[in-house]
Amino acid sequence: MKQKLLIGVDIGGTTIKMAFINMNGQIREQWYIPTDTSEKGKQISNDIANSIRDHSLQLNIPYDTFAGIGMGAPGFINMKTGFIYNAVNLGWENYPLKDDLELKSGLPVYIDNDANIAALGEMWKGSGNRSDDLICVTLGTGVGGGIISNGMILHGANGMAGEIGHMTAVPQGGAPCNCGKTGCVETIASATGIVRIATEGLSKYPESLLNQTYDINRSLTSKDVFECASKEDQWAVDVVQFVSLHLGLTIANLANALNPSKIVIGGGVSKAGERLLEPLQEVFNQFALPRVRDKAELVIASLGNDAGIIGAAWLVKENIS
Amino acid sequence: MKQKLLIGVDIGGTTIKMAFINMNGQIREQWYIPTDTSEKGKQISNDIANSIRDHSLQLNIPYDTFAGIGMGAPGFINMKTGFIYNAVNLGWENYPLKDDLELKSGLPVYIDNDANIAALGEMWKGSGNRSDDLICVTLGTGVGGGIISNGMILHGANGMAGEIGHMTAVPQGGAPCNCGKTGCVETIASATGIVRIATEGLSKYPESLLNQTYDINRSLTSKDVFECASKEDQWAVDVVQFVSLHLGLTIANLANALNPSKIVIGGGVSKAGERLLEPLQEVFNQFALPRVRDKAELVIASLGNDAGIIGAAWLVKENIS
Numbered sequence: 293m294k295q296k297l298l299i300g301v302d303i304g305g306t307t308i309k310m311a312f313i314n315m316n317g318q319i320r321e322q323w324y325i326p327t328d329t330s331e332k333g334k335q336i337s338n339d340i341a342n343s344i345r346d347h348s349l350q351l352n353i354p355y356d357t358f359a360g361i362g363m364g365a366p367g368f369i370n371m372k373t374g375f376i377y378n379a380v381n382l383g384w385e386n387y388p389l390k391d392d393l394e395l396k397s398g399l400p401v402y403i404d405n406d407a408n409i410a411a412l413g414e415m416w417k418g419s420g421n422r423s424d425d426l427i428c429v430t431l432g433t434g435v436g437g438g439i440i441s442n443g444m445i446l447h448g449a450n451g452m453a454g455e456i457g458h459m460t461a462v463p464q465g466g467a468p469c470n471c472g473k474t475g476c477v478e479t480i481a482s483a484t485g486i487v488r489i490a491t492e493g494l495s496k497y498p499e500s501l502l503n504q505t506y507d508i509n510r511s512l513t514s515k516d517v518f519e520c521a522s523k524e525d526q527w528a529v530d531v532v533q534f535v536s537l538h539l540g541l542t543i544a545n546l547a548n549a550l551n552p553s554k555i556v557i558g559g560g561v562s563k564a565g566e567r568l569l570e571p572l573q574e575v576f577n578q579f580a581l582p583r584v585r586d587k588a589e590l591v592i593a594s595l596g597n598d599a600g601i602i603g604a605a606w607l608v609k610e611n612i613s
Numbered sequence: 614m615k616q617k618l619l620i621g622v623d624i625g626g627t628t629i630k631m632a633f634i635n636m637n638g639q640i641r642e643q644w645y646i647p648t649d650t651s652e653k654g655k656q657i658s659n660d661i662a663n664s665i666r667d668h669s670l671q672l673n674i675p676y677d678t679f680a681g682i683g684m685g686a687p688g689f690i691n692m693k694t695g696f697i698y699n700a701v702n703l704g705w706e707n708y709p710l711k712d713d714l715e716l717k718s719g720l721p722v723y724i725d726n727d728a729n730i731a732a733l734g735e736m737w738k739g740s741g742n743r744s745d746d747l748i749c750v751t752l753g754t755g756v757g758g759g760i761i762s763n764g765m766i767l768h769g770a771n772g773m774a775g776e777i778g779h780m781t782a783v784p785q786g787g788a789p790c791n792c793g794k795t796g797c798v799e800t801i802a803s804a805t806g807i808v809r810i811a812t813e814g815l816s817k818y819p820e821s822l823l824n825q826t827y828d829i830n831r832s833l834t835s836k837d838v839f840e841c842a843s844k845e846d847q848w849a850v851d852v853v854q855f856v857s858l859h860l861g862l863t864i865a866n867l868a869n870a871l872n873p874s875k876i877v878i879g880g881g882v883s884k885a886g887e888r889l890l891e892p893l894q895e896v897f898n899q900f901a902l903p904r905v906r907d908k909a910e911l912v913i914a915s916l917g918n919d920a921g922i923i924g925a926a927w928l929v930k931e932n933i934s
Contacts (some may be wrong), residue, residue, distance in 0.1 A: 448872020
């Protein structure tokens with residue numbers, strides 16, 4: 293029998309990442325199309341279906357080679373029915389995405405949220421190394437999370453499982469979070485949070501390298517913070533310690549409850565690599581139970597932006613096998 | 614076909630609770646035998662097998678009516694193989710419990726730890742009401758936990774999942790915990806923790822009802838604390854608030870990650886009922902995401918000491934069906 297191909301789709305607010313991926317998780321072809329959010333995003337599923345047909349023709353791949361489409365979308369989703377309750381960035385509201393795209397593509401469609409497919413991608417082909425018990429934390433503009441336990445992604449009672457970013461790190465007097473609460477770990481360990489904390493303290497450290505960087509660029513990035521910390525700038529070191537304390541404690545608490553074998557740290561902030569991992573590991577070791585700590589490996593994600601399309605393809609593979 | 618019977622066994626350090634339970638989860642017969650911990654607990658499996666035979670004869674139940682034995686044990690267990698790494702209270706060390714009991718009873722045996730079978734029991738026949746996504750927290754001498762997600766009990770990478778009692782509530786300067794760490798939620802929300810906190814503050818509140826109770830009995834119980842709080846004794850109210858804050862925050866954080874539909878509070882401390890549930894719900898509402906909060910029902914366990922044998926019987930039912 294001819295080897296089937298999986299289609300991975302990762303929808304973002306400005307671009308849609310797409311790929312043809314083989315059953316071993318190798319990317320055969322990948323490309324982007326723009327996200328057309330006009331008219332409440334009604335063109336998006338057409339654009340995806342047409343783009344798949346175009347690329348299959350260009351590459352001379354018979355359409356019946358495709359086993360199905362796996363898809364990651366932002367927002368509130370019913371993963372079983374592929375129904376989107378609400379995806380603000382895309383304009384979708386009460387939209388039967390799965391049904392619509394199946395109609396337009398003629399292929400079976402499987403949907404999960406973007407944080408979960410990133411976790412599945414890292415599990416399948418990335419740092420997660422096929423772990424059946426994995427926590428993935430994505431440190432970007434916000435903090436996303438995906439939890440795999442007993443080999444399955446957890447969805448919870450209404451699809452909210454994995455909202456690690458909204459675990460409370462500072463119960464009293466924490467910074468306001470986009471979710472409406474205060475003191476969420478997202479307000480501290482996201483790129484946005486790190487920059488906020490670093491910037492707020494600059495006036496107290498006028499001589500710091502971080503303040504000099506700010507004076508040159510009139511702004512800071514989380515990368516600046518880690519770079520200044522590696523040069524032993526005290527204020528930058530303090531910020532990294534503070535971030536590591538709260539993120540490490542949150543992860544250790546979750547690990548005590550879930551006992552993962554892999555904890556994968558991804559997203560833009562994770563590019564700091566060992567500069568983040570080392571202080572994080574120290575805090576984790578302090579707060580995790582010995583048997584939990586000994587089994588859990590803390591690692592940096594390895595797939596970068598490809599995690600989503602690979603995890604989306606995995607959804608298809610799991611559902612057809 | 615004749616209705617099969619399930620055998621539920623819940624092993625404690627002093628007694629073993631046993632029951633014949635039908636496929637609907639109704640207890641047909643239950644009894645206790647003492648736990649013989651002499652000679653590293655080598656008689657325990659014999660005692661269980663013999664007791665099953667005795668009771669089946671007495672009750673005139675043909676032995677082939679039994680579908681199998683489900684069993685909850687304390688300690689570190691490999692749930693798949695039923696191998697006990699270590700159960701200090703019973704004397705077991707590197708002991709193939711499942712294999713041994715299957716040999717002696719001639720019945721299939723399924724094993725999980727005691728906190729997990731309590732969660733399964735509450736899920737099947739108690740306050741959990743068949744929820745596929747449930748967190749069970751048992752507030753007794755310690756704080757135990759069991760997590761059901763996607764309809765399955767979570768074990769994690771080496772059987773440690775559900776150790777909710779060792780999530781850290783007080784990161785710095787917390788009380789020492791039996792696990793070797795400090796500030797675990799067990800040091801605050803267990804019966805032991807509540808009594809410790811209440812007793813430590815008595816000298817500051819010489820006029821309090823709680824201090825008067827202490828003077829009469831020369832000791833306190835967690836029940837005293839809740840009773841004095843319900844009479845609006847300020848120090849007792851403060852203790853209940855403090856306990857609720859830390860337990861409620863821990864549960865809300867876990868709920869943000871797992872999105873349960875039921876959170877079941879069991880164990881001796883839960884007998885306080887609404888006196889505990891009301892302040893706990895208030896804290897939970899503050900720290901849980903709105904969509905998580907709206908879906909999660911916080912309830913008191915309803916099966917008491919029967920949760921274990923019923924959950925153990927459920928293990929058999931799930932494995933044979």
